[in-house]
Amino acid sequence: MGHREDLLEGAKRCLLEKGFLRTTARDIVKESGTNLASIGYHYGSKDALLVQAYVSLIEGVGERFDPAFGVEFTQPPGSPERFQEVWATVIRTVPESRAVWMLSFELMFQDERMAEVRKLLAEAQREGRSGLVSLFSGVPEADLTEEDVETEGRFYMTLLNGLMVQWLFDPDSATTAEQLTEGLRRIVDAAGRNS
Known part of the structure; x- marks a missing residue:
């Protein structure tokens, strides 16, 4: 590995151990075995490096429930059964990815102290929404429309964030995939009766 990769790996370890706000450039240098000048040279700034490290960590979590990385879903795309299967898979990843979710929150x-970082992360959110739509619908991300991502993607991202809050706060009382699916069924049934 070169300095660029060493810095990224060191930054990921620092994020998981200390979080974003408490990680210093010196922490990253110590963890990566590089030097301070390497951060600026390869990433421009410590914050830009930490954002890259965070995105890499999130991608690693996503790989744990992504068919592109060998996860197989057996239920038909777009079905309530697929909805439940995907959420069950996501929930199973919580114990090993807890530190990454805590970092996300x-x-x-x-607040605005990290405006530039928040901007970079907001851009990464769109990719996350696109990936979620693909998981549930079975449609490759490249074939999704903007409307798919901005409607279904936002719906799934909202559910994901709410579910993670519950699982991080109190796993014993957190919503299960079965409960989430039953709630969806009831909402759809009620909407059908009232239309």
């Missing part, structure tokens, strides 16, 4: 609740 640390970043979400920062």
Whole structure:
């Protein structure tokens, strides 16, 4: 590995151990075995490096429930059974990805002190929405429309964030995939009766 990769791996370890706000450039240098000048040379700034490290961590979590990385879903795309199967798979990843989700929430609740970082992360959110739509619908991300991503993607991202809050706060009382699916069924049934 070169300095660029060493820095990224060191930054990921620092994020998981210390979080975004408490990680210093010196922490990253110590963890990566590089030097301070390498951060600026390869990433432009410590914050840009930490954003890249965070995105890499999130992508790693996503790979745990992504068919592109060998996860197989057996239920038909777009069905309630697929809805439940995907959420069950996502929930199974929570114990091993807890530190990454905690980091996500640390970043979400920062104010304008991190405006540039928040901007970069907001751009990454769109990719996350697109990936979620693909998981549930079976449609490759490249074939999704803007409307798919901006409607269904936002719906799934909202569910994902709410579900993660519950699982991080109190796993014993958190919503299960079965409960989420039954709630969806009831909402769809009620909407059908009232239309």
